[in-house]
Amino acid sequence: MTVLRPHAEDQYAEELALLAAADDRPRPPGWRLSPQAVVTYLLGDGAKVSPKYVGPRRLIEVAVSTLATDRALLLLGVPGTAKTWVSEHLAAAVSGNSTLLVQGTAGTPEEAIRYGWNYARLLADGPTEAALVPSPVMRAMQRGAIARVEELTRVPSDVQDALITVLSEKSLPVPELNTEVQAQRGFNLIATANDRDRGVNELSSALRRRFNTVVLPVPASADDEVEIVARRVAQLGRALELPEVPAALDEIRRVVTVFRELRGGLTEDGRTKLKSPTGTLSPAEAISVVTNGLALAAHFGDGRLRAADVAAGIVGAVVKDPVSDRVVWREYLETVVRERPDWSDFYRAARDA
Numbered sequence: 424m425t426v427l428r429p430h431a432e433d434q435y436a437e438e439l440a441l442l443a444a445a446d447d448r449p450r451p452p453g454w455r456l457s458p459q460a461v462v463t464y465l466l467g468d469g470a471k472v473s474p475k476y477v478g479p480r481r482l483i484e485v486a487v488s489t490l491a492t493d494r495a496l497l498l499l500g501v502p503g504t505a506k507t508w509v510s511e512h513l514a515a516a517v518s519g520n521s522t523l524l525v526q527g528t529a530g531t532p533e534e535a536i537r538y539g540w541n542y543a544r545l546l547a548d549g550p551t552e553a554a555l556v557p558s559p560v561m562r563a564m565q566r567g568a569i570a571r572v573e574e575l576t577r578v579p580s581d582v583q584d585a586l587i588t589v590l591s592e593k594s595l596p597v598p599e600l601n602t603e604v605q606a607q608r609g610f611n612l613i614a615t616a617n618d619r620d621r622g623v624n625e626l627s628s629a630l631r632r633r634f635n636t637v638v639l640p641v642p643a644s645a646d647d648e649v650e651i652v653a654r655r656v657a658q659l660g661r662a663l664e665l666p667e668v669p670a671a672l673d674e675i676r677r678v679v680t681v682f683r684e685l686r687g688g689l690t691e692d693g694r695t696k697l698k699s700p701t702g703t704l705s706p707a708e709a710i711s712v713v714t715n716g717l718a719l720a721a722h723f724g725d726g727r728l729r730a731a732d733v734a735a736g737i738v739g740a741v742v743k744d745p746v747s748d749r750v751v752w753r754e755y756l757e758t759v760v761r762e763r764p765d766w767s768d769f770y771r772a773a774r775d776a
């Protein structure tokens with residue numbers, strides 16, 4: 424049996440071991456690697472260490488050095504800008520464990536951040552050490568590892584507040600046992616939050632002060648974005664054991680061009696203003712459009728990725744709101760796509776989709 428999606432520390436175990444073996448810089452207490460080596464793990468070294476994140480080096484340096492201080496790290500950005508991805512890889516590189524994870528939702532209870540109880544044991548023996556069920560955050564404190572909280576701003580404010588003591592005192596009181604768990608060296612926390620959720624459950628200023636914020640941008644250039652999509656699509660294709668479909672780069676570039684133009688409200692040549700659709704057209708969505716297209720091409724096509732394989736996916740990604748987005752898409756299709764001579768295959772496929 425093989426797991427569908429290995430954790431970063433397992434999938435990249437070899438790279439992490441290589442980096443650890445060659446790493447002669449000082450490591451902060453509890454860290455598996457030096458900050459330098461963690462940055463190399465994320466950005467790649469052009470040889471045996473593959474790049475995980477494509478973007479400004481400085482952002483990753485700030486993120487990594489924050490983790491070596493007593494402040495926690497908040498990764499902020501629009502959906503699909505690799506917040507979750509970067510957080511997982513940072514935890515894997517720093518602690519060798521990316522699994523101490525709390526998924527934030529409107530229903531996240533305080534137990535997910537502090538601790539809960541095994542009720543059978545609680546009823547039988549009362550509150551004891553054995554009846555306590557530690558949260559991922561508590562386990563990270565005990566082990567001196569990185570804890571991750573996804574989508575922090577979706578968590579109700581009173582539950583968020585449970586983090587204040589953890590981050591300021593580095594301690595989690597357990598009044599029922601008249602004790603506390605003190606964080607071991609190496610403990611820290613990475614939270615992610617969506618830019619667009621701002622206002623949903625905005626972080627209290629007391630909590631915000633405990634974080635350094637790093638904003639992950641959408642890719643600066645079309646080339647960067649094509650690289651991100653191509654790299655990830657290839658990885659996913661291998662993991663899913665899709666038959667090899669070569670030379671998909673042209674089609675990837677087209678998906679990225681459509682997304683960037685609509686997102687930015689302007690054609691690549693700067694000549695035509697466009698309306699932007701309601702959804703975010705992020706690299707993550709381009710990755711999923713191309714991967715779906717590859718599955719179509721591999722299983723039902725002639726083994727080459729063609730316009731018809733991505734057209735429906737693109738339309739689905741753009742048209743999230745059936746009324747206003749449809750207007751935006753029609754206009755783009757008829758005024759931009761149609762006028763591009765080498766895009767006629769795509770025009771036909773998209774019109775039919």
Ligand SMILES: Nc1ncnc2c1ncn2[C@@H]1O[C@H](COP(=O)(O)OP(=O)(O)O)[C@@H](O)[C@H]1O
Nearest residue numbers: 475476477502503504505506507508655706707
């Ligand atoms: N700058 C980037 N560098 C590398 N991969 C990226 C980048 N931006 C997006 N991705 C890819 O997008 C996918 C989705 O990112 P994710 O971390 O889920 O986004 P978020 O949590 O910000 O919504 C990931 O698989 C990642 O590979």
Ligand SMILES: [Mg+2]
Nearest residue numbers: 506507508615
């Ligand atoms: Mg995410």
